[in-house]
Amino acid sequence: MLTAVAPLVVVVDDDLSVRKSLSRLLTLAGYTVEAFQSAREFLTREAPEGPCCLVLDVRMPGLTGIEMQEALAAAGRRMSIVFVTGHLDVPGIVKAMKGGAVDLLTKPIDREELLAAVARAVAKDAADLSDEIRTAEIRQRVKMLTVRETQVFALVVTGMLNKQIAYDLGVGLKTIKAHRARVMDKMRAASVAELVRLADAVGVIVPGPL
Amino acid sequence: MLEERLRFETLLSELSAGLIHLPAGAIDAALSRALQQVAMFLGVDRGSLDVYPGGEPGIRVSWARPGLEKPPRVMDADQFPWAAKRLWSGDIVRFARTDELPEDAALDRASYERAGTRSQISLPLSAGGPVLGVLSFGSVRSERAWPAEVVERLRLLGTAFASTLERKRMELSLAERVRFEKFLSSLTTALSHLSAGDFNREVQRALHRVVDFLGVARGSLIEFSRDGSTTHSWAIEEWMDVGEFPWMTACLQRGDVVSFSELEKLPDEAAVDRRSYLAHRVKPQVAVPLLAGGLVVGGLVFGTGDAERSGSDEVLLMQQLHLLGEVFANALSRKQGELETQRLRQELTHIGRVSAMGELSASLAHELNQPLTAILSNAQAAQTLLACDVVDLEAMREILADIVADDKRAAAVIRRLRSLLRKGDLEFVPLDVNEIVSEVGWLVKNDALTRNVSLRLDLAADLPGVLGDRVQLQQVVLNLVLNGLEALRPPWAGARTLVIRTAMDGAATVTVAVQDSGTGIDEKDTDRIFQPFYTTKAEGLGMGLAIARTIVDAHGGRLAAANNEHGGATVHFTLPMGRTDKC
Numbered sequence: 001m002l003t004a005v006a007p008l009v010v011v012v013d014d015d016l017s018v019r020k021s022l023s024r025l026l027t028l029a030g031y032t033v034e035a036f037q038s039a040r041e042f043l044t045r046e047a048p049e050g051p052c053c054l055v056l057d058v059r060m061p062g063l064t065g066i067e068m069q070e071a072l073a074a075a076g077r078r079m080s081i082v083f084v085t086g087h088l089d090v091p092g093i094v095k096a097m098k099g100g101a102v103d104l105l106t107k108p109i110d111r112e113e114l115l116a117a118v119a120r121a122v123a124k125d126a127a128d129l130s131d132e133i134r135t136a137e138i139r140q141r142v143k144m145l146t147v148r149e150t151q152v153f154a155l156v157v158t159g160m161l162n163k164q165i166a167y168d169l170g171v172g173l174k175t176i177k178a179h180r181a182r183v184m185d186k187m188r189a190a191s192v193a194e195l196v197r198l199a200d201a202v203g204v205i206v207p208g209p210l
Numbered sequence: 211m212l213e214e215r216l217r218f219e220t221l222l223s224e225l226s227a228g229l230i231h232l233p234a235g236a237i238d239a240a241l242s243r244a245l246q247q248v249a250m251f252l253g254v255d256r257g258s259l260d261v262y263p264g265g266e267p268g269i270r271v272s273w274a275r276p277g278l279e280k281p282p283r284v285m286d287a288d289q290f291p292w293a294a295k296r297l298w299s300g301d302i303v304r305f306a307r308t309d310e311l312p313e314d315a316a317l318d319r320a321s322y323e324r325a326g327t328r329s330q331i332s333l334p335l336s337a338g339g340p341v342l343g344v345l346s347f348g349s350v351r352s353e354r355a356w357p358a359e360v361v362e363r364l365r366l367l368g369t370a371f372a373s374t375l376e377r378k379r380m381e382l383s384l385a386e387r388v389r390f391e392k393f394l395s396s397l398t399t400a401l402s403h404l405s406a407g408d409f410n411r412e413v414q415r416a417l418h419r420v421v422d423f424l425g426v427a428r429g430s431l432i433e434f435s436r437d438g439s440t441t442h443s444w445a446i447e448e449w450m451d452v453g454e455f456p457w458m459t460a461c462l463q464r465g466d467v468v469s470f471s472e473l474e475k476l477p478d479e480a481a482v483d484r485r486s487y488l489a490h491r492v493k494p495q496v497a498v499p500l501l502a503g504g505l506v507v508g509g510l511v512f513g514t515g516d517a518e519r520s521g522s523d524e525v526l527l528m529q530q531l532h533l534l535g536e537v538f539a540n541a542l543s544r545k546q547g548e549l550e551t552q553r554l555r556q557e558l559t560h561i562g563r564v565s566a567m568g569e570l571s572a573s574l575a576h577e578l579n580q581p582l583t584a585i586l587s588n589a590q591a592a593q594t595l596l597a598c599d600v601v602d603l604e605a606m607r608e609i610l611a612d613i614v615a616d617d618k619r620a621a622a623v624i625r626r627l628r629s630l631l632r633k634g635d636l637e638f639v640p641l642d643v644n645e646i647v648s649e650v651g652w653l654v655k656n657d658a659l660t661r662n663v664s665l666r667l668d669l670a671a672d673l674p675g676v677l678g679d680r681v682q683l684q685q686v687v688l689n690l691v692l693n694g695l696e697a698l699r700p701p702w703a704g705a706r707t708l709v710i711r712t713a714m715d716g717a718a719t720v721t722v723a724v725q726d727s728g729t730g731i732d733e734k735d736t737d738r739i740f741q742p743f744y745t746t747k748a749e750g751l752g753m754g755l756a757i758a759r760t761i762v763d764a765h766g767g768r769l770a771a772a773n774n775e776h777g778g779a780t781v782h783f784t785l786p787m788g789r790t791d792k793c
Contacts, residue, residue: 017580017583017616017619018584021585021586022583024591025588025590025591029594059659059660060659084583086576086583107579107580107582107583108579108582108585108586110586110590111586111590
């Protein structure tokens, strides 16, 4: 899954020493590292394109790590977070994990633990990224369908037979067969089963007006 | 003859009348003039008036015709044993020729003849009490008789002289008494408002003054601890080490006065003391116990060294010593009381500090964790670097420099914690209030962060220094800030700001205020919040503000609390500006 560029790890911690030392360790482990002293500073950076992982301090002045996680989720941004904290507060941990954090490490952090967590987070992000890319591509294919083809596509994946579709849409069986062939072609699906998987990836398609 | 008698009587009555209204200071000169007039009138060659206050030789007024030696002292028992004995018992001694003197006055006769005295009359002086002195007239050039009427006239003159002398003695003793009263009251003032820190210096100064006043050579103040086990002493001329005087110390601890004029008079059990007195060349000594509240708190000791005090009035001296003793006893007992209060205050402060530290422990763990995290990561980064084929020495150097810096940072955190937890003595030093507030700000920074409180320091520039104990004042600020944070804790859902402000209040006062945006203080609590063990917190000891107030009071400041106009409360305290003469 690794792209040609080294995966990006973003370190956000208000403490300069911690920021610097974690960056150093991660750089030596082969990652591209960017460090920010606050969540706000990071949020002004545009979303990274390649696989990326965030190493976030839970407690920071301004926006806390948890609040930053919420902000990213609200913005619908892909994220893979490893939280670090010097202070174990249970409600914070629960919130972080429910929010989808990959791991939560307590300071001081052992190198192996950190690298393992970061590797997991990067792998997760890479997987998320390729899912995202695939979904985007499928959406692109769906966009190429005409209104009538989209209706046929939506009904085919529900498991309806051609005649039922013809009846529902009030057109002839032959016409439906032709639409169906074009859908299979445009969606680059070799079978109905594959067509169903593609539909799943982009979500339920609501049939257009009859 | 009758005319001469009349003239003599006139002279005597004039002299007596002249003596009555004299101020004490002019008496000696007037007596001297009177003596000369009477001697000239009588046609004698020498006259003398010797005064013996308390039995010791005192003032002497004498007159002799030009070319003649001064008359001998007839009360000197070595030269005139027979005459002195008679005079002391109130009898007149007179002789027209030296061979009139009886057999047992052979020594006296020889002394008179050696002095050239051929005839003499000596009259003891008394104002109704013991013998005060002797009035003598003598003839050198010729022998002469002392007729009864002359004796009678001289006796009258003697009475006039005696009462004048007695009046002088009383006036002088009154003046002495007034002088002593003044001295006592100034000493009382000097020793009444001593802080424990000034105590040693002021007591030393007071001892010097007392020694000067009494005209003695040495003095020392001994303090006995409450349980009697330990002693401490202040002394002049490095005298005395209590250990060298076990007998005297024991006497004082029993509440007895120790007074002696000769070492031989010390009892056998005082052998160690005797050796010490000899070694220190102290002869007569007087020591009085100091009593306060029915307990012997110490002793006051004076020694006269080699010189004997002349003309001392033992009774008066003892009275004075007892009064002086009271002043010192009060000072000692006040000091002991103050030390006790101070100890309790420190104990309370310590308790308060420890409980505050408990509340802070989470954020302090964070403060230590940061450098520890950086050190571990840097060290592991270095290990990674070392595993490479070619080691990047420049990167290694940077890493090691960072590790050193973070280690020092961790050590500084621990040092600051330790200084906050220390149960030290009060140490009043010049302090920068802004610095104290900033350090507390550092300490609670993380706590505020965790509680999502915006903490702001609003420090006045150019604040004058104050005199105080750094740790205790930090404790006060810390306590107020923790209370402020507490007020902003959920369920409080309003604004969460805490401001620590320093400012000048008038020309000579610095104020520190801690303002929160919380619920404020309930009206019914405003009077009680400063009381010990009063708390609104579930886990509070209720000692915080009580301790804070005690500390602020000890610094001469005031601690007060009030609700803000737009919500929340402000607790502030004042500190007097540090006086530069003490800095």
